[in-house]
Amino acid sequence: MKRLFLSILAALPILASAQTRSSDNLVQYVHPIIGTQRMGHVFPGATVPFGMVQLSPETDTVGYEQDGHYNPKVYSYCAGYQYDDKTIVGFSHTHFSGTGHSDLGDFLVMPTVGALKLNPGTADKPGSGYRSAFSHANEVSEANYYKVKLDDYNILAEMTTTTRVGFHQYTFPKSDNAHIVLDLMAGIYNYPDKNVWTYVRFINDSTLVGYRSTNGWARTRTLYFALKFSKPFISHGYKKYDKREVYGGFWGQFNRTPNFPEIAGRQIRAYFDFKTTEGEKIKLKMALSPVSMDNALANMQAECPGWDFDKVKAEGQQQWEKELHKIVIDGSQTDKENFYTSMYHAMINPTIYMDVNGEYEGLDKNVHKASGFTNYTTFSLWDTHRALHPLFNIIDPKRNADMVQSMLAHYHQSPEHMLPVWSNSANENWCMSGYHSVSVIADAVVKGNAPFDANMALDACVATADHRDYAGIGYYIDMGYIPDEKSGVSVSSTQEYAYDDWCIAQMAKKLGRQDVYDTFIKRSQNWKNVYDPKSGFMHPRLADGTFRKNFDPFTTNNMGFIEGNAWNYTLYVPHDPKGLIQVMGGNKRFITYVDSLFSYNLPDKYFAETEDITKDGIIGNYVHGNEPSHHVVYLYDWTDKPWKAQEKIRMILPRMYKPTPDGLGGNDDTGQMSAWYIFSSLGFYPVAPGSDQYAIGSPAVNKAVINLDNGKTFTINVKNQGEKNVYVSKILLNGKPLNGWFISHSDIMNGGEMTFVMSSKHK
Template sequence: MKQLSILFLAIALLACTKKETPNTENLTQYVNTFVGTDGPGNTYPGAVVPFGMVQLSPDNGIGGWDRIAGYFWPDSTIAGFSHTHLSGTGAGDMYDLLLFPTNSRFTDDLWPNQKAYRPYSKFSHEKEEASPGYYKVLLESSGIEAELTTTDRVGMHRYTFPEDVQSKIILDLGYALNWDAPTETTIKIENDHSISGVRKSTGWANVQHVFFVAEFSKPFENIALTPESDMQNDTEVSGKNARFETTFSTTEGEQILVKVALSSASVEGARRNMQAELNHWDFDAVRAAADKKWEEQLSSIRVEGSDYQKEVFYTNFYHLFLTPSLLSDVDGTYKGADQKPKVADGFKRYDTFSLWDTYRAAHPLYTIVCPDEVENMIQSILAHYDETGLLPVWSMAGNETNMMIGYHAVPVIVDAYFKGLPMNAEKAYAACRASGMNDSEEMELYRKYGYVPFSEKGENWSVSKTLEYAYDDWCIAQFAKTLGKEQDYALFSKRADNWKNLYDEKTNFFRAKDIDGNFLEPFVSKEYTNVYCESNAWHYLFAAQHNIEGFRDLMRKERFTELLDSMFTYYPAADDDLPIFSTGMIGQYAHGNEPSHHVPFLYNFTDQPEKGQKYVREIIETQYSNKPDGYCGNEDCGQMSAWYVFASMGFYPVNPANGVYYLGSPSLDEAIIDLPNGKTFTIKAENNSKENVYVQSVTLNGKALTENFITHQQLMEGGELIFTMSNSPK
């Protein structure tokens, strides 16, 4: 591949500290945190700071797929405000430490069939608002106004009460939704205004520990601890469903504030986090500080376009920074993936790595806009390797969930290495190799046969695994070559060609084989079977991201182009039974799921790049919006958003680990990337409009661009990329 040499050009490029760039306008005003809370997006609207440990957000209190993140726009109930949430996933977990204010006005129970009384309130979107780092709602059933904000590790609540002698604040550790279930909970009353404890739970992540310290601005008047417990006295209660309730007499408009500090390690860790981050009661100052953090994060890219375009862009850019999430305390302590106490020495330990999704575009985007945080991410990934012997697959809350497929921490590491980000290269390589040589997820069979054989047992995903393993193998091979490990380079280079072992030249699709090398029959390309991960044969048709030229040449360029055309024009039939993850369909292209996100840019490998420009712009215009249902599929921890950010600026990383960005059709008039080395990279689209989707010419720093891509090195050197747009192909 001619791009291989480009991979190594960026190795000497060193990351620098992010510069502070003055802003002339408030960018957080363009963020709509409710986008994704309707439809399949599965986001939450609450308060969080970039990569924060706390995700303080309202819960409707009802389970189900639509409420995976705790909140669903069509609902009209709020059961409380919990401190941890997942953004845009299909995993119903977290919802730790539910806090809820109530009073004597409304005593209905949202869970009447359960033993414990759990109140709720009606609410309306007309009396609800949110912005990055802030959430506010009127609980209409009680007349209480609730406001939320947060620091990195501490959530802050401000409740404005009406007059009532039975005003209450409840902390319910037994509250659980979806896959989450408490296993051990404890609450201890420390004095007349503070409590501490722990919620241990299981769910998608098997062993979750959330220690906490909560301080109240008003002394407790009356206290009740749940009687449903294994141990109870006047000051402490424990069991699966520990619950604390305090009653106050409040005057009209009286405000009571609560601060809740978290830790995965210990109560003392939570206490240190509280002392370090929030040793005062100034809610508005905390909110302003959270807004400032978001301003600094969002200001790394400044765009020009309509207000609508800015709203969609900055909302997507905002969602990029909700994960990974902080796991370590202010002193570095955290619960490791081996369930033992650990200390992150000199780095911030992150978790919530949805790598099957985010390796594709989110992590390459991080290397541009926040390389310092990428260093923390790489060290966190390697810490997971220290703790478990393997790189993470899909890790969260100090656990490995082993969800999805591949060992996609590898491209994240390799991409960062070739972009010059500091790391212990030998250790990083050892970790990559260990994951590439392990025997889990049918890797032993993959090494034996050169592909994963079909099996009727469960979600075999044999074709998808083979293709994704081959891509990761290519990444390891490039890493090995640079480090002079020639034997490994030869081994993994050979394995990187394993995609060819499942290619059927008669159908031009990747198909499942049994252990004898026979293709599985019958074969219908649009059928969703257990050999493709959340996909069909169309979605994985172009999955050899590391060798698109080789795949194209294998089937001939003409056929390659025909299949690209068919992918966007062969629509499902009306009676096709599409699975829940097949959304955002344009023909067989499913933008609502990740495997084919790079496909529109593959027209750059044909003689008709204008077709890709048309489809990129169509996806931008039809699959994203600034409304609550503004995502066509799960937002997936930043990947769906990263696609938009890249595509709207006019380029995308087809191969996420080779430092090459292929051109598309920029929808924004201008985007200025403030690079961490003090330079800027400006992208302009001249004569741009909704109709002018075709690129007539491109210049880089005043010179005609002769290739249909730019490199990471070119981008980091700063300069100006100018597209000239037209309403007809070149």
């Protein structure tokens, strides 16, 4: 989920020779501020691995224009925070990491002193509202810890989390007019009628519970909360901003007096008053639940019963240490910052979506209880099937299996009887093309990571692939392609369906289901039906079998392709590189084509004049900032010039990744961009998830130790590493020469050692 011409991270320096021991503190190398400038769309706040709470600052309130039309500025605020902004509006509890769509930002909290303000104000007139100026000089962003000084109020704000609880600590100046505002109207990408209903009930003078129902990108979403303060408030109140039709057809605000026992309405902001001494800390904990207020209270009691902020911070950072130590690299300070921030970004999503008692809201809006697995949400599958889930199959197989079981639960609860496409918070958002949950499921089954009913999972994949009423699948089944007249993304969808069909075939083969294999291996060749040998490109094809005459291989969305153009999508056949090379005219012509992708500069006219379409992440016509290109450089491994893959990988890494705020120039897409970096810097990549093979690249580390869940280790040693030594002259696997440019999943999971010998000259 991002726009076409976006990229992420940029500049990997050469790794130094300092040995990294497994006892090292790796959290110190994580800098969540990386990617918060421009279009990385990540957030700098606190979260634990895969946590349900992402407690982070918002730096603006952007929504629809006043006339109700789309405001293009919204796209800059998918994560709620932009590094170049000068003010903070408050701190909210839910965020997407690196997506190209805006939502969430629930339950915003803002501490203030002085005259009470209940409007956030605007960036150009900050004094008109409760927002505050801040400086990056007084800002700290770490794994599970965020700190900033709110300059207008002289308040130090600190954040940490558990899986389901956001923990705030505010250090106030001396004041008889200290306030904490709870904005129940706030939200990223706020647009008319997003709030459906809000309810708050007071338990005592320091505890309240409630919920908020919204109609956003997730169309029917209810999130419950429990909020507890470390000291009683001396008074409280609220303002209701509902538009209420009254006699005579007038509309106006409807307000209530302070010190209320409960509130209900659509648009509400509440406040809590305190008297503070100099340096006094007021703490608050907000627990979330997808099920009930009682469950939110239970989540708080189970995960964060006390008020020791430093203890909660340390425990969360220890969770990160455990995850980061799954791959220990040898490198310089800069190298480790790049690598471990990528590891951090890869382990934020998908997010846990269930209470401590195992209950969660399902797609059918009923309450379910996860039995034998942890339920997850936030599945940006068009992105993450490519490298993120394959990475989990290596370093976190149990968690990935739970994610698959979450997808299968989604299938059983779905009225369409379909696996998820892009799901979040018990909603299907139907975003992007393909049905790539089948890729994730097949990859797990083929790689032996399937502690679930694999045959039932295959049946769910087949049912999804045969859903004729969804996004042109009926045409695809009957005609072997989707006609151009029937879809603006007919070509890319045809190609993506063909890949997904191949995944189903591989899964069927593994399970001995020959009839399913025969059907879907044949369908997996449908990509050939949209290749036009005359133009040399994947090409929109009409229902009468002819190719569209008005065709430009550089144009993108709704011209046959989604977030890519014909030049890029012609290389999107990850499951059949040999077949692609053959139809494109053989080895020599194919290599020339891939070379041209990097050397041909995309004409300026193809960049839209909006801020969400930029030249970030582009090298020639190669768009690293969008996922359909991620496997492209590895296709050289199927030719007689694999050294070209090595050369280009080591060219892409320093141009696309760097440890700075603008180090993710394009959407991280819930970790996919970071997963590409992790695999590529280790020296191999899963070109076609659903296969047990990885293509060899050019490692950018001196050494890496992958600590596997089975107790074994897979060690990567790199000899003669250097800025110019980008070519692989020899590979040894467990002391024996590796024949070819591929390793298997079992080679890694069985443990052992792979040694790369690097050179400044290719063979």
